[in-house]
Amino acid sequence: MTLESNQVSVVMLGASGAVGTEALNVLLQLKNIKQITLLGRSPIPNITAGNVQQHKIDVGDASSYQSFVQNSTTAICTFGVGQPSKISKEDFIKIDKTAVLDFARECKKAGVKHFELLASVGISSSSSSFYLRTKGELVEELKALSFDRLSTFQPSMILTPNNRYGLGQAITLKIWPLLKPLLFGGLRKYRGVPVSILGQAMAKNILKEGKGYEALQWDDFYSISK
Template sequence: MHGNKTALVLGATGLVGKALVRQLLVDPRYTSITLLVRRPLPASLFSDPAGKLNPIVIDFGALQDYQGYFSVSHVYCCLGTTMKIAGSKAAFRKVDFEYVHIAAQLTRAQRAESFVWISSVGADAKSANFYLRVKGELENALMRMPQLPNAAAVRPSLLLGERAESRPAEDIMQALAPMLGKLMVGPLKKYRPVTAAEVAHKMITLQHFE
């Protein structure tokens, strides 16, 4: 089945973003995939025999200036950072809340068919945990945004996969993941570690296909 869908991906160089782009490149429903990135991509990062990929280097601090790129069928937002990398709560919030919120507004303005982003299991605007609170506040803001069609969040727990940067606590959890996964059944199932490829696949299934 060959389609005529177009996609825009933000956060294409992260763990889920890379897995997502690789799946979109082999999905016959998509004819073109635009990536908004901070810096030029290494040629070896993605295999693109069909010539679908269109990477655009932008300044995320002026994301609203790139509204035209949101004129696509589907917008995938894989943006996210950590407190360690961000360096402060304000810097973390800028990436994980503000940039995603602006992306949703641009998606609405350009009348894209759907918007899917990455949240987190346990996201709650009332959480005492800052990370989960920001994720919850974002969910509330986007789900209540008028005229944002087919908005959906993926809520992964611990992500399995090779990251560019070291995260010692996550490295330990990755080693324990096979055992933890078997223990997490019933209500705990949502906390099972998942692979980036699984999260990416879930994002694609949440998009609006007609």
């Protein structure tokens, strides 16, 4: 079953990033979304849709956006560090965990029913990987907030049309698609996903009915984005 789009009001954190941009583009094409509220460090240019509101906020200060999350039914969070290896562990926790959790708490207080998070494949609060453990801890804390519905999108490599992070990413973007035939069965979740498919899935999933916690991976992205 699907929800009527005119029943949905969305608040987004991270709409200017690669995945957020794709999700926002799809949201703007969906008919009758009641309202789209974009929160960020600076406005996104060239958005003229009448149902869009943009607010410049301090992501580290929840009081700067408290009032802007009101009257939203759904939250989409694609906010986070593009290259975690380039910053300290303390800063990574501050951005990818603390700021996201603060946003989620404000959403919960405001009555948001459905929270969507861009996470990663392999996340676990008991992982030996600092990155995966931090993301896993975040998800456990989000579960404790008891949203009516919590959707975590868990991609492996996100395939972007442009290289944003130098030689390492350039090599990865070339090699990862070649691994697809080797990633089958339980390994399918490690297949690379085009950023456009992931963004479409995050946007269209808000119109699907659901309850409780869902961890969405490679096959789900393609199923939802159709």
